[in-house]
Amino acid sequence: MSGRANIAILFFTALVLILSYLNYFTDYATNYGTLVVKLIHASLIILLAYLLGAFLGNIIMERVHDTRDRYTLRKVSSIFITLLAVGSLLIVFFKETTTLIIAYGIFSAGIVITLQDVFRNFAGGIIILFSKSFRAGDRIQVDDCYGDVLDIAYFHTTLMEIREWVDGDQYSGRILNVPNSFVLNNTVKNYTRDFSFIWDEVTIMLAPESNWEKAKSNALETTNELIKDYVEHSKRELANMEQRYLLTSYDVDTKVFMQIEGDRIEMHLRYVVDPKKRRHVNDMIVRNLLEVFADESDILIGSISSIEVTKMPEIKTISYSGK
Template structure:
């Protein structure tokens, strides 16, 4: 049982006892018996909700081993129990009379207008949790905000920020808190949902006299030896995606595309990599390419202008 659930159960148990004492053993009962009884019932509903939430949290904690699935399932169960508790409390306090229903409708409309941002955030939180637009641990982009999802609450989502002044999709150290209403009117770009890989590119510039065929072979060999595990796993994930989406392409093999300019040959090396390992793999790949090209006298990296400047006395 979490500390929050434990405290909630103790507090509402005390409230129920106090209200029961007032209702049955004090002079206030004749005048306020009806409202006291409703308060006791509402407090009992809330205490039962805490008990149910604690019960299901313990079961999920023992039965679900995956951290991401355990977190998401706990959130969903918590939302469902909360909604059921709110509905039960509304039934306790509302009577089936036209006057009360109309009054409640007018009051509800006023509350919704006044607190529309709060309700939008809550609606966004429900959509996120049930539609699985993203989950804790996913890497997402919303507008100019990039980061890994740390927590999804009823009203806001918390991210560990990446990019900004830091290159290569690495953490800045800042925590972003975004209202959940963004999911209603913004595009959410998910880098890891269903497919946890991305394609990255390295541009290699060669002098026109360089042996581009040998350069291409070296680049392909160096890259494939480094990312072979990523290729195999990405193919499996793409095959799984075919069962969910209209998706039939499985071409994740390393490719090189040539582009010829008057003073250089450009090789654009395209390869697949784990989303959260992009900078690390890019660094290893560049080191490997530099080491491999350094032993080949027929391969010169750089444009003609840079080579001529290097050769000037």
Template sequence: MIQVGDNIGDVLDTGNFSTKIMEIREWGNSDQYTGRIIQLPNSFVLNQPIKNYTRDFSFIWDEIRIMLIYGSNWKKAREIALNITNPVVKELESRAKEELMRMGEKYFISTYDVKTSIYTSIGENWIEMRLRYVVDPRKRRAVNNLLTSRILEAFEKEEDIVVGTVVSIDAVKASTKEE
């Protein structure tokens, strides 16, 4: 998978004058095919950066943004999210670490850390957690959806964890009062 300018896709064919890619992500924020084939003149290699998602390292880091209202048990939410995520990405972490170590023979790489982690910060009306994990770029959407669904289902069972912001919770309460 490569990105040249705004064009993202899997390389189908490279000829003398052009490269054909199967387009990904044009009208949706996903890593799935749109069904269109883009023909790029090979001059792009001279005048544009090329982002290669899979050449030397077949993984990317993805993040799930989780926003909790103040007063939520963020420590419990963190533990739940990690307990759900770790079994899903454990094998990916292992393979990604091996690939990074092999890349270290070719490039200067200062870290081999691919461990799933959560970074927490304080927002204006929420506690923000960013769940960061490695994933195959072609499976990013599916893994993200699986993890998000499982995390939300687990949070729904907890009375002391509320997803959202104070503003969004207030808006929901106001709309239910009007009904």
């Protein structure tokens, strides 16, 4: 609590006591009874406003550790307390309370409209805290923002950014502060809530004369050996999710899908992986598949493109000498 607030509280406390003594225990205020009572009520309102402000200020200082959120919360609470105090003072000194309430409502609405972004961010923060749509540590996407949640404050969410100019869902090194109002009108895509795995794919291009059946068998055997822990954990998580969601499939086994594309055979290898290790696992699978296929003479990686080369006709040059 600031020194100015302490002085104000002491002053209005003394003023309430003095006015109450004059009004109820002496005859000095006989001719000004109504005015004195109004002054007592007004002093009490201001005193209560200061006390409420000090109380909320202490709570904010103890509970809110982020400097920006602390500042914003104190400003918002100060505005609300001021509005309540002004409205109460108007009612004390004027009799036409209906007109005052209407005017006070219009004034309050103007303040709310002016600070609508602040209120939207605060409302979004409350929704996040109670709905638990994501938590610190989750990987989420909001519009074009991707990242891991570092902190959820009252007015903004802090993300460690991934993607942008970096491939494979790896960190870019930038910190994003996203206003919490995004939960009111945007879809939050959570990579890790309830089910902490995603499906990823590796595409291998085979030449047409390759033994694609052997390539498929080798790819499945190699990949299953590398990601068997992920498959087991993902199956357990899916079993736990059945208690909360209607699931139509539990199939997290590795799959291979074949496709003919132009002059090549495309082999799409689909598997489950921890989203935060996607690039590492992708690299591990590709390196192991390259080593396996290198030992197979009937499996050729790549495509064959026919290029027709036309031989240019021979050009004879004739030189003329003139006199």
